[in-house]
Amino acid sequence: MDWLERVARLRQWSRDGARAPHKPLLLLYALGRFQADAEGELAYTAVEADLKRLLAEYGPGRTTTPAYPFHHLVSDGVWEVRTDRGGGSPGTGVRELRASGAAGRLAPDLRAVLGRDPSLLGRMARVLLDLHFPPSLHQDLCDAAGLELELAETQALAFAGRRQRDRRMREVVLTAYEYRCAFCGYDGVLDSAPVGLEAAHVRWWAFDGPDDVDNGLCLCSLHHKLFDRGVLGIGDEHRVLVSRSFAGRSAAAHEHVTALAGRPLLGPRPGSRPVAAPHRAWHTRQVFRGSPASAPPVG
Numbered sequence: 001m002d003w004l005e006r007v008a009r010l011r012q013w014s015r016d017g018a019r020a021p022h023k024p025l026l027l028l029y030a031l032g033r034f035q036a037d038a039e040g041e042l043a044y045t046a047v048e049a050d051l052k053r054l055l056a057e058y059g060p061g062r063t064t065t066p067a068y069p070f071h072h073l074v075s076d077g078v079w080e081v082r083t084d085r086g087g088g089s090p091g092t093g094v095r096e097l098r099a100s101g102a103a104g105r106l107a108p109d110l111r112a113v114l115g116r117d118p119s120l121l122g123r124m125a126r127v128l129l130d131l132h133f134p135p136s137l138h139q140d141l142c143d144a145a146g147l148e149l150e151l152a153e154t155q156a157l158a159f160a161g162r163r164q165r166d167r168r169m170r171e172v173v174l175t176a177y178e179y180r181c182a183f184c185g186y187d188g189v190l191d192s193a194p195v196g197l198e199a200a201h202v203r204w205w206a207f208d209g210p211d212d213v214d215n216g217l218c219l220c221s222l223h224h225k226l227f228d229r230g231v232l233g234i235g236d237e238h239r240v241l242v243s244r245s246f247a248g249r250s251a252a253a254h255e256h257v258t259a260l261a262g263r264p265l266l267g268p269r270p271g272s273r274p275v276a277a278p279h280r281a282w283h284t285r286q287v288f289r290g291s292p293a294s295a296p297p298v299g
Contacts, residue, residue, distance in 0.1 A: 032146035177218030262295025
């Protein structure tokens, strides 16, 4: 049994590029808890708040419940659920999971393999991160899930059909945007090399986003993270969107985030393709949080 292949092929709801990271998030969390306590179970009532927080922060903006992956991950062969009445999940009802004393943990065969080969845990986590989230969020997700990848081998094994990234994208995108952040204009260099500038995918690579210039933005490290977390987006006429859900009281938060609302993107240079409408629309539907704030008054 190839556990990396099984993890890579988790069955998920899918329609028109919609994100449904419920199972990957639960499995990352379960791997983190296994790393801390290989024999422990995850009582639904004890982990519900943690899972709800993970889904709220790293899932799509629509309302969701941790009861869904807690029940359905069983069908992928990597997870088991038992209740006070014995084995088997009572379903996706929150009340039933709570009342029945439902508890989950990694499947017995998987636990046994991880006991013999602890490095597999890191490779599984890396597959989940690479397939479902952009690199800018990987460390944050590991921290949130309690995963310490430095304790395991972090280089994922290749598996059949895996798409390879185009390593040239970063240079192509940064060149198109003349080595400055499309949101704020930051253009720092150190000894003539750009520093703190990154090529961001608008439609995430994990969701069939191409390594093309019209799916890329040159962003500073701060705005890349905020863009991938849904604080920032791209609206009509390629103007910056800022989520109404964002709050920051400092002058820095106003200058670097709130004041961006309504500003036109900086770039790309003439002759380079701007962000394509389908990619902008995907990001707005699947990543951007809530509704956009109004542009601040001028003057």
